[in-house]
Amino acid sequence: MREKDYRLSSAVRGGLLFVRGVPGVALGDRVAVRDHAGRIRNGQVIRTSDEVVLVQVFEGTDGLDLERTWTRFLEQPFEIGLSRELMGRIFNGVGQPRDDRPPLVSGIRRNVNGSPMNPVARTRPREFIQTGISTIDGLYSLVRGQKLPIFSGPGLPHNRLAAQIVRQSRIIGAQARFAVVFAAMGVSYADARFFQEDFERDGVLGNVVMYINLADDPTIERLILPRTALTAAEYLAYDLGMHVMVILTDITNYAEALREVAMARGDVPARKGYPGYLYSDLAEIFERAGRIRNRGGSITMMPVLSMPSDDITHPIPDLTGYITEGQIVLSRELHGQGIYPPVDLLPSLSRVMKDGIGAGETREDHPRVANQIYASYARAIEVRNLASIIGTEDLSETDRQYLEFAKLIEKRLVTQGEDEDRSIVETLTIAWQLLSLLPPDELTRVREADLAKYHRREQSAEVP
Amino acid sequence: MNAAGPGRIVEVNGPIVTVNLPQVTIGEQVRVGELALVGEVIERDGERAVVQIYESTESLAPGQTAIPLGHPLAAELGPGLLGNIFDGLQRPLTKILELSGDRIARGLTVAPLDRARQWHFEPAAGLGAGSTVAAGAVLGTVPETETIIHRILVPPDVSGVLVNLAPAGDYNVEQVIAQVRDGDRVEHPLKLYHRWPVRTARPYGRRDQAGVPLITGQRVLDTFFPLLKGGRAAVPGAFGAGKTMVQQQIARWSNAGIMIYLGCGERGNELVEILETFPQLTDPYTGRLLMERTLLVANTSNMPVVAREASIYMGVTLAEYYRDQGYDVVMVADSISRWAEALREVAGRLEQMPVEEGHPAYLASRLATFYERAGRVQTLAGGYGSVSLIGAVSPPGGDFSEPVTSHTKEIVQTFWALSKELADARHYPAIDWTESYSGYVDTAANWWAENVDRHWSARRAEALSLLLQSDELARIVNLVGPEALSPAQRWVLEGAALLKEGLLQQSALDEVDSFCSPDRQFTLLDLLLDLYHQGRNLIDVGVPVQRLLQLPVLGRARRAKSVYSNGQMVELRAFAAEVRDAFQPLHLEYASTRENSA
Structure with a gap:
């Protein structure tokens, strides 16, 4: 045993241990902390100097004292073992089994922090990706390698939506090898159970790897959990050539853990007490989604975050929106009306959908239909707002048609069953049925040819 | 060079490493640890120096060595920059890909310029042994790409008498092509490239008045809020407001000699999009490939934060170098906010007192110093060149009162404010005409008057006022409904809607309209205003608004932008004449009813 073996610490504070008199400890190294009961906790060096070493303890510092807590510096970076046997397993944030099965046996070990992808290597x-959900497929299409978060709020059905997406997602006409990496940070036992049962019922559990940290598990573990999960996802995607869907829920819990540790370290807060590096830290996670040139696999990411007080300008959704390629926003108002999934069409966005839709991918008219539905619905909401002030009597005939259009968009296009898997053609058919409620002159975002082919009203007028 | 020997690491705190190294200077490069990671000194305190490391410091430990390198972070300036993509430290990313695969390994040193490549050097006429050469003088030229002639310059800190100058021929960048003996009789061997410290602005002869607008081909920018070559602009916008699209359109279509696109702390996939699409794009001015005059600097959000801080200086130094060769250079930096965050992160680690939202007190002065490197100058060689800086700003929560946006506002003359409301209404580019401004309108007006139409200034002002009037009326409509408006007021709404759809909105994906020539910009503006006036006259003689709204010519005027290409000006003018005629029948009809009733 080396000089760096078990040491007493000089201070414990907010998940951090301060160890004095161990010079030469490397940043990022793994640490084993043995508490008075002899249990080993996992830690990592987050600051190191000749005088004092700062250790972040993933299992938290509850129950630690200065007299009987021993720290051992393992002189190795934070790595996890990887193998094909990952599939179907459940782990905690540091990669230890949570499913009462033995730990993974593997020769491949990877640093959980990964290393930055060269932008030139990306494609x-x-x-x-057909999710079977009309609002997403039709208006905010998800494509392979995209990071598309769900912006939600407490009490909204984001988990049910995420589970439905996982269940139904497929690439049209392709029978590719897929895997799901599910990373839960600070979720309730019921939510975790819900996902697990859902995967089981659907028979996909064998393709799922779960990393779970429950609401009553240590907070600090949430900081490493997404990195562990993404290290596994990268292995599945780029070593095994699989198409991986990563669900991260809930990013808000992650950011709160980050804030907690930042405070304990004495970092200068930026907005709402979150550290100035929240953007870079989130980017380290989200940017691990993508595709690499000449590699078969891909990582598509759907982070779920609940917006504190439903405020989209809160630092967490705000910074996330700057990094991700769009967002699916859930609406409390629609949810209140019993609409599932309550996708709010106006603030939602998918930035990279143009590369995944249209002729050869979905259908030729898809980009214009998406555009038209959005434009008409935006107009309809304006009319609805106006009507709430001046009443519907004073509205023009066209405006009344818009009101009807908005209602039916919500009822027929947005609303669907939790087990209802709509093909993109079905979605587009519904879209055209709804667009046909409006006079063709109002539909300026689609082409004449589209109108001739899909707009129903003119025909029905001719055939009484 | 610094004479100090190696020192040792004392502390590692994220990217900040404290070393025991006396005698190093602020800004000096230091190499630390077994991986030979490089950083620069940002603070000195007694025997200790604080170094910010450009790469992840994981696995660094106190006690490891620290070696001072004796020079600050410098750019290599010479042929072979264009068409390339570099990281914030000017390491060529394609070379790194060859060396370390998909991921960027740490501690790699790669020369920015290709050492093996031969360039055809042509010495400048009239220069030879015995000639006196000033700092910054042109020694000769190298055809860097099909479109760009690279002028080989005497470095700004060297001048004297030419001892010899290489004859025309092929050389690589390491071969000596000239010897200059300075006043102290010291001989300087000159190569096709030289180095320049990135945090020091390159010297020039004198500042010159910027007088020519930068044409971006984007109507709302060129016609309403112009930027001059050598000017400073900011593009602030909340996420989803279309900031990146505006920047990419500028990079694509600007009539700049050299375009530098700096991806600073933004998405990797956005650079990929540029890398995948630009090589297929044709330059509308030369008909050649756009990449021949473009270079990229990329430090994406997942790449280390200190190199991100350095990347904007790297970018602007490259820009100044081409300026010194007599080019108009545009650098688009996406985003300045991410640079400011890098600054904030380092300041936080140094436990400096934060002032606003955690930003250090020197944020404003650093920003000003950076933007000050823009400008049109007479170069040391006697020619003229310019650097225009366009910085994207990503205000948290879309709030323009936050520190980075508000400080930027004090510095830039052109402010292209992106509005979330416009973007939500899919009005792209979502440049808000009430919040945006340009201090260059008067200067630009001279150019437009001379080169396009003398009525430009008046037409522009008229269009803006129509838009503002309409905004005012729209507020009334939202309160009491459209019925409360007079026919003339309703026509104002229609006129503004025509301008919005037929002029301001411009689709980057529309092949015909993605780039709009100045001539076509003005013709469309003129046409739409003309249409408004014609209608206005008819309303005055009693024509109901409904009749005007039914005119099919309105719809055609809205779509004219994507029907008539830049090459179809004759047809567009014919259409403008047709618009005028379309009102004639109504005129006759109502003029006669009036006469009859009178």
């Missing part, structure tokens, strides 16, 4: 997200 653009493309290829339409």
Whole structure:
């Protein structure tokens, strides 16, 4: 045993241990902390100097004292073992089994922090993923390699939506090898159970790897959990050539853990107490989605975050929106009306959908239909707002048609069953049925040819 | 060179490493640890120096060595920059890909310029042994790409008498092509490239008045809020407001000699998009490939934060170098906010007192110093060149009162404010005409008057006022409904809607309209205003608004932008004449009813 073996610490504070008199400890190294009961906790060096070493303890510092807590510096970076046997397993944030099965036996070990992908090695997200959900497929299409978060709020059905997406997602016409990496940070036991049962029922559990940190598990573990999960995802995607869907839920819990540790370290807060590096830290996670040139696999990411007080300008959704390629926003108002999934069409966005839709991918008219539905619905909401002030009597005939259009968009296009898997053609058919409620002159974002082919009203007028 | 020997690491705190190294200077490069990671000194305190490391410091430990390198972070300036993509430290990313695969390994040193490549050097006429050469003088030229002639310059800190100058021929960048003996009789061997410290602005002869607008081919920018060559602009916008699209359109279509696109702390996939699409794009001015006059500097959000801080200086130094060769250079930096965050992160680690939202007190002065490197100058060689800086700003929560946006506002003359509301209404580019401004309108007006139409200034002002009037009326409509408006007011709404759809909105994906020539910009503006006036006259003689709204020519005027290409000006003018005629029948009809009733 080396000089760096078990040491007493000089201070414990907010998940951090301060160890004095161990010079030469490397940043990022793994640490084993043995508490008075002899249990080993996992830690990592986050600051190191000749005088004092700062250790972040993933299992938290509850129950630690200065007299009987021993720290051992393992002189190795934070790595996890990887193998094909990952599939179907459940782990905690540091990669230890949570499913009462033995730890993974493997020869491959990877640093959980990864290393930055060379932008030149990347290739653009493309290829339409059919989620079977009309609002997403039709208006905010998800493509392989994209990072598309769900912006939600407490009590909204984001988990049900995420589970439905996982269940139904497929690439049209391709029978590719897929895997799901599910990373839960600070979720309730019921939510975790819900996902697990859902995967089981659907028979996909064998393709799922779960990393779970529950609401009553240590907070600090949430900081390493997404990195562990993404290290596994990268292995599945780029070593095994699989198309991986990563669900991260809930990013808000992650950011709060980050804030907690930042405070304990004495970092200068930026907005709402979150450290100035929240953007870079989130980018380290989100940017691990994507595709690499000449590699078969891909990582598509759907982070779920609940917006504190439903405020989209809160630092967490705000910084996330700057990094991700769009967002699916859930609406409390629609949810209140019993609409599932309550996708709010106006603030939602998918930045890279143009590379995954249209002729050869979905259908030729798809980009214009998406554009038209959005434009008409935006107009309809304006009319609805106006009507709430001046009443519907004073509205023009066209405006009344818009009101009807908005209602039916919400009822027929947005609303669907939790087990209803709509093909993109079904979605587009519904879209055209709804657009046909409006006079063709109002539909300026689609082409004449589209109108001739899909707009129903003129025909029905001719055939009484 | 610094004489100090190696020192040792005392502390590692994220990217900040404290070393025991007396005698190093602020800004000096230091190499630390077993991986030979490089950083620069940002603070000195007694025997200790604080070094910010450009790469991840994981696995660094106190006690490891620190070696001073004796020079600050410098750019290599010479042929072979164009068409390339570099990281914030000017390491060529394609070379790194060859060396370390998909991921960027740490501690790699790669020369920015290709050492093996031969360039055809042509010495400048009239220069030879015995000639006196000033600092910054042109020694000769190298055809860097099909479109760009690279002028080989005497470095700004060297001058004297030419001892010899290489004859025309092929050389690589390491071969000596000239010897200059300075006043102290010291001989300087000159190569096709030289180095320049990135945090020091390159010297020039004198500042010159910027007088020519930068044409971006984007109507709302060129016609309403112009930027001059050598000017400073900011593009602030919340996420989803279309900031990146505006920047990419500028990079694509600007009539700049050299375009530098700096991806600073933004998405990797955005650079990929540029890398995948630009090589297929044709330059509208030369008909050649756009990449021949473009270079990229990329430090994406997942790449280390200190190199991100350095990347904007790297970018602007490269820009100044081409300026010194007599080019108009545009650098688009996406985003300045991410640079400021890098600054904030380092300041936080140094436990400096934060002032606003955690930003250090020197944020404003650093920003000003950076933007000050823009400008049109007479170069040391006697020619003229310019650097225009366009910085994207990503205000948290879309709030323009936050520190980076508000400080930027004090510095730039052109402010292209992106509005979330416009973007939500899919009005792209979502440049808000009430919040945006340009201090260059008067200067630009001279150019437009001379080169396009003398009515430009008046037409522009008229269009803006129509838009503002309409915004005012729209507020009334939202309160009491459209019925409360007079026919003339309703026509104002229609006129503004025509301008919005037929002029301001411009689709980057529309092949015909992605780039709009100045001539076509003005013709469309003129046409739409003309249409408004014609209608206005008819309303005055009693024509109901409904009749005007039914005119099919309105719809055609809205779509004219994507029907008539830049090459179809004759047809567009014919259409403008047709618009005028379309009102004639109504005129006759109502003029006669009036006469009859009178």
